Structures are given as C-alpha cells and as structure tokens.
Amino acid sequence: MYMEKYLDVINACRFCFMCRHLSPLGNVTFKEADTPRGRALIMDRFRLDRANMNNSDYIQTIYESPLSAACRFHCVSHYDEAGLMLAGRKDIVEAGLAPEAVKTLAEELKQAQFKVEGAGKVLYYRDPYSDNADAFSGCKVISGGDTGKALEVLGFSADAEAVFKRFKQAVADSGCDTLVCSCPASYDMLKNKLDGVKVLHSSEYIEGRKGSGQVYLLESDYLKNYNNMTSAADMLIRLGYELKPFGTNREESYTAGEAAVVYDKLYPRLAEKLCERIVELADDPGKDILVTASPYTKAVLKKYAPQLKVMLLDEIAVKGV
Numbered sequence: 556m557y558m559e560k561y562l563d564v565i566n567a568c569r570f571c572f573m574c575r576h577l578s579p580l581g582n583v584t585f586k587e588a589d590t591p592r593g594r595a596l597i598m599d600r601f602r603l604d605r606a607n608m609n610n611s612d613y614i615q616t617i618y619e620s621p622l623s624a625a626c627r628f629h630c631v632s633h634y635d636e637a638g639l640m641l642a643g644r645k646d647i648v649e650a651g652l653a654p655e656a657v658k659t660l661a662e663e664l665k666q667a668q669f670k671v672e673g674a675g676k677v678l679y680y681r682d683p684y685s686d687n688a689d690a691f692s693g694c695k696v697i698s699g700g701d702t703g704k705a706l707e708v709l710g711f712s713a714d715a716e717a718v719f720k721r722f723k724q725a726v727a728d729s730g731c732d733t734l735v736c737s738c739p740a741s742y743d744m745l746k747n748k749l750d751g752v753k754v755l756h757s758s759e760y761i762e763g764r765k766g767s768g769q770v771y772l773l774e775s776d777y778l779k780n781y782n783n784m785t786s787a788a789d790m791l792i793r794l795g796y797e798l799k800p801f802g803t804n805r806e807e808s809y810t811a812g813e814a815a816v817v818y819d820k821l822y823p824r825l826a827e828k829l830c831e832r833i834v835e836l837a838d839d840p841g842k843d844i845l846v847t848a849s850p851y852t853k854a855v856l857k858k859y860a861p862q863l864k865v866m867l868l869d870e871i872a873v874k875g876v
C-alpha cells in the first residue's frame with residue numbers, strides 16, 4: 556500500500572494535536588477527524604486492517620481534507636501529513652473505493668484535450684478557473700482542461716499521467732521554451748514534470764505596474780506551503796503596495812481549498828464554510844482588498860463571499876487596485 560511509505564507520519568500524527576489550529580477544515584467543522592491527528596488515526600485503521608477501508612465515513616474524511624499542508628509546513632518535524640492523504644487516496648482508488656462523486660469527476664477530468672492558440676514565444680497555461688487573459692496578451696495560450704494535477708490529488712495517478720502526456724505533447728508542439736501559469740497547483744506539478752521547458756509562476760514573470768495602498772495577501776498553499784516561495788508577496792512589495800497581515804496569524808491557510816484543486820466541485824458546502832471563515836476574519840469586509848495568486852481561490856470567494864473585494868495577483872499587477 557502507498558500509505559506504508561508514511562508509517563512515520565501515521566505514528567507521529569495519530570497521538571499529536573500540536574497543529575490542530577492550522578487545519579482549515581477543522582477550524583470550520585470543529586471535528587477532530589478533520590485534523591492531521593484524526594486523519595492519521597483513520598489511516599492507522601486502514602493499515603491495521605484493510606477491511607476498515609469499507610467504512611465510507613473514513614473514506615469521505617480522507618477526501619474532504621483540503622490538503623493545505625499548513626500543518627506540515629509549520630510542524631516542527633515537518634511530518635508529511637498532506638503526503639499521507641495523497642498516498643491514502645491512491646490506495647483507496649486502487650481498491651475501487653473512491654466515493655461515487657469523486658469517480659464521476661475523475662471521468663470528466665480524464666477527457667481534457669489541449670489546444671494552443673495565438674502567437675508569441677512564451678506559452679501561457681489558462682487553467683479552468685482563470686479569467687485573466689489581459690496579463691498575457693503577448694503569449695500563446697494553451698487551454699482545454701486541468702493538466703492532470705486534479706486527477707493526481709484525487710488519487711488517480713495513471714489517469715493523471717495520461718492527461719499530462721497529452722498536455723506535454725501540446726506544449727512541445729507549440730515550439731515555446733517557456734511556460735507561465737497563474738494557477739499555483741498547476742505550477743507545482745509542471746515545474747517538476749515538464750522537462751526541457753522553463754516553467755514560471757506568473758508572480759515570477761509579470762513585471763507589473765507601480766501601485767500604492769494597503770492590500771491583504773491570502774497566501775497560496777502551493778506557493779508557500781508546498782514550495783516555500785515568497786514571490787507573490789515580493790511582487791506586491793516591489794510594485795509599491797503595503798502588505799497588511801490577514802487573519803489572526805500568518806500560519807493558517809486562507810485559500811478555501813486551493814490545494815485540493817477541485818474542492819468546490821466535490822464539497823461545495825465545505826468550500827462555502829471555508830469562505831465564511833475568510834469573511835469572519837477580514838478586518839473590514841467589503842472595503843479591504845484581498846489579493847490571491849490562485850484563480851481557484853478567487854473564483855470560489857467570488858461565488859461564496861461576493862461581498863469581499865478579491866483580486867488576482869495578475870490582475871492587480873496589470874490594472875492596479
């Protein structure tokens with residue numbers, strides 16, 4: 556089983572409650588099951604007896620994790636609680652026990668076919684949540700669906716690889732040697748897998764125009780917790796904005812499920828709850844300018860918290876506030 560590579564995590568997390576305050580879902584459901592300790596206890600049950608995988612509540616809990624990795628990032632020993640969830644999902648899929656909604660969504664994601672349009676030496680990947688064409692008007696654009704990252708986080712590794720192969724071929728056919736994406740999840744996958752092509756997150760590519768004023772950055776899970784990158788904050792400071800700290804601490808994830816890639820499609824009510832927490836923590840909702848690097852986070856907040864003023868990093872760099 557894939558989860559057996561994470562026995563150290565199971566053993567460490569199942570009796571530890573140190574990072575419970577950083578579990579985004581635990582902070583809105585108040586359930587112990589929605590913390591790294593609760594999930595590690597479930598995985599321990601799977602490890603001890605595979606028959607426990609037939610418990611649909613356990614399976615659902617593993618899939619409901621938003622995978623923010625805030626707990627791993629701030630764990631003093633960096634135990635890979637997010638990696639344990641991904642391994643567990645692969646085991647669940649191989650056992651044929653993924654929830655029906657997950658299987659249905661996976662079937663849809665498998666259909667991705669990519670096309671390249673426009674002209675330019677740089678290729679911009681427009682992910683399914685993006686609506687930000689302006690920042691990339693001089694680029695070729697590749698679109699057509701998720702790159703395989705969503706299937707990967709759902710545990711469908713072989714299908715993720717098949718979709719990624721098609722994406723990779725379309726990138727090769729474009730003749731571009733640089734690919735830029737706004738979506739931090741796609742960036743996380745492509746920078747490790749797209750050989751021979753320079754992959755940049757938009758925060759590393761867009762020069763932007765000078766601005767001023769106070770903004771609140773909702774740190775991306777994939778940029779911060781998975782890649783230890785500060786490029787989004789660096790960009791805002793370089794452009795002249797004053798960064799105000801959001802929420803009660805700088806460790807918590809305020810992305811509404813960005814790292815789970817398609818969280819709103821599977822768990823809209825939970826995504827809504829995560830948005831409600833962001834509204835609760837905003838100093839002055841409706842007035843504060845919240846900036847996110849993630850098209851997913853912007854789209855979900857726009858849907859569930861329309862009273863907030865949320866801007867994509869790319870958008871603020873091109874248009875200002």
Ligand code: SF4
Pocket residue numbers: 567568569571572573574575591592626627630631632633634635636
């Ligand atoms: S990730 Fe670290 S702090 Fe969190 S439960 Fe596991 S061992 Fe404890």
